[in-house]
Amino acid sequence: MNQFDLSTARSQESVLETNKVLKNTYMLLSATLVFSAIMAAVSMAMAMPPMVYMISVIGAMVLGIFVLPRTANSSKGIGVIFLITGLMGFGLGAILTQYLALPKGPEIIGTAFGGTGIIFLGLSGYALTSKRNFSFMGGFLFAGMMVVLLAVLANLFMDLPALSLAISAGIILLMSGFILFDTSRIISGGETNYIMATYGLYLAIFNIFISLLHLLGAFSGDD
């Protein structure tokens, strides 16, 4: 086999590997989203109080930081990602119970759900078809996340409604950027672990949904 054949074979192998990671990521993402929705329904049926949201999110965050990176290369990682997304879904149910009690609650939840789906599908489609590498956004996105987290920290004690809305709007834009960044990293072979890829995309979808709920709730006059 000459050098050209070798590089062609390697390139085909790399494309096949990338397609496999992409397919596995979307399959696991679909399964975790369905599992999350089931856990949210369970939480709503149990009428969980709002503080369950914070406890679930912090629990999921601890698992995501300390446990998932150590188990992502083994089959245990699948169990951990379902545990994380299940916890987040359970916490989400507590928030949805509050929104459902509002006069326009079901409409707000439905609009946020549909809007999140359209944003995710639109951005994923754009990243997949444009074939651009959005990895250059990494520094900007992580810097943006740190600024948003500092704003969240400040607003925990200042309680400014306008800042809270600005944070939600900022999160929607940052998470949209993360969808482009994560998807292009899968396509370019920068992310080869489908469990970690799923975790990144799941977090982006979850945060967009929560932030859209907040914005729609506030501007509908119900929040």
Add this chain to the structure above:
Amino acid sequence: MDWMKILAAAGVVMMLFFMWPAYKHWSQNGPKAEKGDWQAVVLPLAAIVGFVVLLIMMVR
């Protein structure tokens, strides 16, 4: 409740602490943008802004 705020603040500080290495890595070693790269990002993000405004108008 105060303990809820303290718990949330602890969570945010923990996230900041663990996000710092990722920020450092991407800002130092991440690829630099080429001509037209930012334009390719700004266009879909502007579409997202317009879409969110449309959703807000729908529920008002």
